[in-house]
Amino acid sequence: MIMATLASFNNTNKIQWCPGCGDFAILLAMKNAIASSGLEPHQVCVSSGVGCGSKLPHYIKTYGFEGLHGRSLPPATAIKLSNHELTVLAVGGDGDGYGIGLGHFLHTCRRNIDITYIVQNNQIYGLTTGQTSPTSEKGTKTRSTPHGVIELPVNPISLAISAGASFVARGFSGDLKHLSELIKLGMAHKGFALIDVFQPCVTYNKVNTFQFFQQRCYKLQDQQGGWDTTDKIGAIAKAEEWGEKIPIGIFYQQKRPTYEDELPQLSKVPLVRQPIDNIDITKLMDEFY
Numbered sequence: 001m002i003m004a005t006l007a008s009f010n011n012t013n014k015i016q017w018c019p020g021c022g023d024f025a026i027l028l029a030m031k032n033a034i035a036s037s038g039l040e041p042h043q044v045c046v047s048s049g050v051g052c053g054s055k056l057p058h059y060i061k062t063y064g065f066e067g068l069h070g071r072s073l074p075p076a077t078a079i080k081l082s083n084h085e086l087t088v089l090a091v092g093g094d095g096d097g098y099g100i101g102l103g104h105f106l107h108t109c110r111r112n113i114d115i116t117y118i119v120q121n122n123q124i125y126g127l128t129t130g131q132t133s134p135t136s137e138k139g140t141k142t143r144s145t146p147h148g149v150i151e152l153p154v155n156p157i158s159l160a161i162s163a164g165a166s167f168v169a170r171g172f173s174g175d176l177k178h179l180s181e182l183i184k185l186g187m188a189h190k191g192f193a194l195i196d197v198f199q200p201c202v203t204y205n206k207v208n209t210f211q212f213f214q215q216r217c218y219k220l221q222d223q224q225g226g227w228d229t230t231d232k233i234g235a236i237a238k239a240e241e242w243g244e245k246i247p248i249g250i251f252y253q254q255k256r257p258t259y260e261d262e263l264p265q266l267s268k269v270p271l272v273r274q275p276i277d278n279i280d281i282t283k284l285m286d287e288f289y
Contacts, residue, residue: 006035011061022173022199022210023053026120029176030089031060033183037087044087047076049101051093052127053120053199070101073108076115083272084114084260087187094121098134098154105156109163109192111259116186116193119156120173122201123208130204140207156196157239157251161232166191166254168235170247172198172217174210178248185250191258198248213246220249229253 009031017023034044045063048054049072057064063086067075076090097105097119108115124142125131131144134154141148160168167189171179179197186193198217200210220227220238227249228234235252260266 003038004035004040006031008041009034009061011059013058015059016055017052018201018203020202021052022122022197022201023056023120025173025176025179026053026091026118026197026199027056027059029171029173029179029183030056030091030118032176032180033187034062034087036180037184037187039087043085044089045076045079047079047088047090048072049092049096050127051096051120051125052201053091053093054096056091070096070099071104072096073101073104073115073117076117077108077111077113080113080115081260081263081266081271083270084266085270088115089187090115090117092119093126093133094119094123094135094154094156095125095133098156102134102154106159106163109160109165109194112164112166112191112256113259114190114192116183116189116195118183118186119194119196120199121156121196122199122205123153124201124205126201126204130201137207142204155239156194158236160194160196161236161239161252164192165194165252166256167193167250168252169194169250170196170198172213172248173200174198174214175217175248178219182250189253191254191256216244216246217248218245220247220251222249 041062046057047065048057050069057066065075072090072092076088080088123135125133130142132140132142132149136149139148169182171182182195186195198213229250
């Protein structure tokens with residue numbers, strides 16, 4: 001049997017991102033993680049919403065689904081429940097996932113569906129030319145907020161932990177090796193995994209740049225004494241750290257049954273493989289007449 005390589009996940013579609021965009025590294029990190037996990041293209045499905053980064057399913061050779069704005073997680077959920085043997089990833093931007101998609105995000109966290117959700121967090125709306133997003137820092141000046149945004153930003157890490165996500169991590173697209181490993185670990189985790197990724201927008205965000213994060217980011221797992229990923233309260237407190245030092249890595253991890261584990265309909269065989277040739281729907285159809 002020939003194992004898949006990084007090249008196995010390449011296709012011929014032209015990538016339409018700005019030169020220098022952090023999404024390039026996220027795409028490569030995903031390919032690295034999938035290939036090093038020993039998966040074949042037909043064993044993976046990537047779901048997305050709408051936005052610059054949400055075009056990612058076009059640029060990776062796996063099954064893919066590009067949905068509506070903020071709606072990467074509902075189809076990802078349906079795909080996983082239809083065939084839970086698939087490795088399912090969802091991708092989207094911070095506006096996509098933490099704005100219009102925030103309700104789906106919170107409920108997918110608490111259900112603990114076995115999906116890896118990669119959020120390309122550039123703290124701006126890139127596709128619609130630079131308006132503030134839910135993660136923009138207070139005071140950020142853009143074309144939509146010329147006097148500075150007055151709202152406090154969403155904190156996706158603390159939200160995910162408190163909502164019930166069982167794997168919560170943060171990466172930086174400027175550290176490809178670390179990000180690849182985080183995605184691989186998120187995929188290996190049995191349950192809902194959030195990986196929020198600092199993904200600098202080189203066109204519209206001139207504050208949260210690659211240099212900004214390179215100077216501030218430090219790895220939780222590299223701290224002296226390490227980091228206790230089972231400490232839920234400590235993880236929420238660490239998620240609030242922002243400024244001169246910004247933590248990346250795995251904040252929190254918990255082992256608990258997944259949503260699909262607790263569905264008896266899926267206990268023996270995936271839904272998509274269940275036989276339907278011996279099912280008589282005549283009585284059901286008669287009810288509609």
